[in-house]
Amino acid sequence: MRTSIVLVFLFLLCSTISFASDKDSLDAYLKKGGAAFANNDYPKSLEFFHKALEFDSLNVNALHNLGVLYSMKQDHHMSLGYLRMAVAQDSTDPDIFNSLGITYSNLSDTSKAIDAYRRALAMDQNNLNYLHNLGSILTASGNHKEARKYLEKMMALDSTDSEAHFLMGNIMLAKKDYAGAEKYFDIAVEREPEKARFLYFQGLAKDRLKKRDEAEKIYLHALKLHPDYFEAHQRLGVLYVIRQQYPEALEQFKEALRIKPDDIDTKVFLGAVYMYNNMPEEAEGIYDSLVVINPDAAQRMLELIGTPED
Numbered sequence: 001m002r003t004s005i006v007l008v009f010l011f012l013l014c015s016t017i018s019f020a021s022d023k024d025s026l027d028a029y030l031k032k033g034g035a036a037f038a039n040n041d042y043p044k045s046l047e048f049f050h051k052a053l054e055f056d057s058l059n060v061n062a063l064h065n066l067g068v069l070y071s072m073k074q075d076h077h078m079s080l081g082y083l084r085m086a087v088a089q090d091s092t093d094p095d096i097f098n099s100l101g102i103t104y105s106n107l108s109d110t111s112k113a114i115d116a117y118r119r120a121l122a123m124d125q126n127n128l129n130y131l132h133n134l135g136s137i138l139t140a141s142g143n144h145k146e147a148r149k150y151l152e153k154m155m156a157l158d159s160t161d162s163e164a165h166f167l168m169g170n171i172m173l174a175k176k177d178y179a180g181a182e183k184y185f186d187i188a189v190e191r192e193p194e195k196a197r198f199l200y201f202q203g204l205a206k207d208r209l210k211k212r213d214e215a216e217k218i219y220l221h222a223l224k225l226h227p228d229y230f231e232a233h234q235r236l237g238v239l240y241v242i243r244q245q246y247p248e249a250l251e252q253f254k255e256a257l258r259i260k261p262d263d264i265d266t267k268v269f270l271g272a273v274y275m276y277n278n279m280p281e282e283a284e285g286i287y288d289s290l291v292v293i294n295p296d297a298a299q300r301m302l303e304l305i306g307t308p309e310d
Contacts, residue, residue: 026055033065042069060089064096067103076106094123098130101137110141121150126157135167144171162191166198173205181205196226204235212239230259237269246276264290264297272304 033048046069052062067083070076083100090096101116117134124130131154138147148171154164169184185202192198203218219236223229237252253270260266271286283305290298 026052026059029055030059030061033062037065037069042072045069046073058085058089060086060093060096063089064093064099067096068099071099071103071106074106076103079103080107092123094120094127094130097123098133101133105133105137110137113137114141126153128154128158128161131157132161132163132167135164139167139170142174144174147171160191162188162195162198165191166201169201169205173201173208176208178205178208182209194225196222196229196232199225200229200232200235203232207235207239212243215239228259230256230263233259234266234269237273241269241273241276244276246273249273250277264294268297268301268304271301275305 029048029052033045033052036042036045036048046066049062049065049069052059053066056062063082063086067079067081067086070079070082080100080103083096083103086096087093087100097116097120101113101120104110104113104116114134114137117130117137121127121130121134131150135147135150135154138144138150148168151164151168151171154161155168158164165184166188169181169188172178172181172184182202182205185198185205188198189195189202199218199222203215203222206212206218207215216236216239219232219239222232223236226232233252233256237249237256240246240249240252250270250273253266253273256266257263257270267286267290271283271290274280274283274286287298287301290301
């Protein structure tokens with residue numbers, strides 16, 4: 001009897017020691033994973049959080065972080081799997097829903113992304129990151145009325161938020177309220193003058209308002225910051241065509257085609273601009289290729305040659 005009691009005691013003691021050891025190892029790997037993440041050592045962070053799951057396969061911290069890390073690796077289906085497991089363990093953490101929204105957005109599942117962002121925001125209504133993500137995806141999906149509600153709240157909470165002003169500018173641009181768009185883009189650029197994306201859209205609004213001297217300078221500034229900005233090259237090329245600066249237009253469309261060699265619209269513009277520059281052989285080469293791959297685009301090129309863009 002005494003021997004049995006001793007054996008039971010030893011078993012319980014060993015089990016307790018093992019449990020404590022497992023918990024220590026779990027906490028250690030979670031800490032190591034977090035530290036590696038903070039130091040931008042994402043492969044190590046991934047390794048440590050996987051190790052943590054070996055001790056607790058349903059640990060929310062590890063599951064959530066793995067979901068974020070796989071999203072950063074562009075493995076969005078793997079990310080989704082871990083985030084779904086995380087939210088199944090804890091449906092009260094708004095950060096998990098925000099991460100889930102990001103992954104759904106990357107998978108082009110806009111409806112589920114919006115739902116996830118809404119759930120995150122319902123739990124933390126003044127979170128600027130959640131407001132931005134929901135406002136941004138609603139703007140991109142054309143739900144401008146609801147998007148404005150969240151963007152205006154962002155600006156009320158932080159009047160210096162450049163991203164909120166930028167997104168409001170996009171809404172105005174979509175409504176063809178170019179003066180309104182210009183106002184918001186001007187504020188965004190004033191706050192972050194070295195952000196090429198802000199500059200491009202500021203230039204676009206001014207371009208639409210026929211403030212083309214200003215637009216040209218802004219496009220060029222954006223290209224100085226981001227030389228491979230395809231849309232900026234393309235739009236600057238159109239601006240030069242409108243002003244009949246054909247050599248400059250040619251340079252911009254060549255650059256645009258270098259960045260996106262298969263872009264049909266750029267080929268159309270480039271073919272027309274070759275003709276404006278009295279380069280018929282080059283124009284004919286592009287026209288012949290368009291006839292084969294896209295006859296409608298070839299016709300559009302002929303129309304442009306007859307009537308330059310305005």
